[in-house]
Amino acid sequence: MSNKKTAEISRRNFLTGAGAAAVGAAAMVTPGVKLEAAQKKAPRWAMVMDLRRCVGCRACTVACKAENNVSLGRFRAVIQEETTGTFPNTKKGFLPLMCNHCEGSKEDGVPPCVKICPQFPGERAKYKNAEGKTIRYRSGGTYKRPDGMILVDTKQCIGCGKCIDACPYGVRSFNPFVKAGGDTTKQVADKCDMCAHRVDNGVEPSCVNTCQGRARIFGDLNDPDSAVSKLVKEHNLAKADNVLLAEEGTDPHVFYIDPDNMLKTLYTQRKKGNLDHYVDQIP
Ligand code: SF4
Numbered sequence: 001m002s003n004k005k006t007a008e009i010s011r012r013n014f015l016t017g018a019g020a021a022a023v024g025a026a027a028m029v030t031p032g033v034k035l036e037a038a039q040k041k042a043p044r045w046a047m048v049m050d051l052r053r054c055v056g057c058r059a060c061t062v063a064c065k066a067e068n069n070v071s072l073g074r075f076r077a078v079i080q081e082e083t084t085g086t087f088p089n090t091k092k093g094f095l096p097l098m099c100n101h102c103e104g105s106k107e108d109g110v111p112p113c114v115k116i117c118p119q120f121p122g123e124r125a126k127y128k129n130a131e132g133k134t135i136r137y138r139s140g141g142t143y144k145r146p147d148g149m150i151l152v153d154t155k156q157c158i159g160c161g162k163c164i165d166a167c168p169y170g171v172r173s174f175n176p177f178v179k180a181g182g183d184t185t186k187q188v189a190d191k192c193d194m195c196a197h198r199v200d201n202g203v204e205p206s207c208v209n210t211c212q213g214r215a216r217i218f219g220d221l222n223d224p225d226s227a228v229s230k231l232v233k234e235h236n237l238a239k240a241d242n243v244l245l246a247e248e249g250t251d252p253h254v255f256y257i258d259p260d261n262m263l264k265t266l267y268t269q270r271k272k273g274n275l276d277h278y279v280d281q282i283p
Pocket residue numbers: 098099100101102111112113114150166167168169170171172191250
């Protein structure tokens with residue numbers, strides 16, 4: 001088999017391989033990951049953004065729109081770009097932003113967008129892990145799957161917009177082209193779903209696959225051998241300085257390798273009320 005073909009196959013199957021390894025491994029819990037997830041042998045999907053490697057090309061933004069048919073004037077993955085310093089000593093900074101697929105508060109493990117949804121808890125649902133074991137959970141308008149993905153069910157969503165207001169990161173918007181629960185007067189909530197349809201088939205999210213600089217790394221935090229687990233451990237990312245708005249207590253699962261402290265420099269302008277990159281703007 002050619003090297004190229006081997007590389008393609010291993011890239012496509014990396015999730016299933018990692019998942020199988022996780023299932024076989026003794027429960028090792030990365031800080032910030034709920035013990036119960038490991039005990040139930042579900043993966044805990046997470047993303048690491050390596051800010052040393054992002055060049056602001058926005059291939060991720062375009063790939064996300066194409067993959068998920070994100071409507072005109074809306075984005076699920078954006079790059080905030082800022083120039084810092086004074087001429088001639090200036091520096092460009094790029095900050096990839098998306099839903100953080102938050103674990104939720106320490107008390108109940110439910111993120112604010114889910115907690116406020118009047119349609120949660122909703123229908124009973126089943127999640128099958130890599131071993132074929134079924135984990136039961138409750139879905140809703142928006143909900144947390146056992147593997148940590150925060151998802152929207154367009155059939156259960158009634159388009160009230162409460163989750164859009166409740167998210168401290170402003171990553172949600174309405175999809176003007178999909179009606180909520182069949183009500184023609186309401187639009188559904190929309191946001192990044194970590195390309196669940198790809199991940200469930202053992203393929204990494206489209207933004208990760210497209211990133212030429214390998215600034216985005218996706219994987220299972222419950223697998224100590226996964227790339228994300230290794231990076232979280234190596235760079236000590238499970239501390240407040242390496243996620244966005246740690247003070248909100250949402251326990252984000254998008255971590256940043258940020259040696260130049262760009263999170264603080266760039267994200268200060270993105271406090272609630274000033275978060276509009278997801279709607280009607282070219283990011
Ligand atoms: S970033 Fe916002 S929408 Fe995403 S899980 Fe956290 S609170 Fe919910």
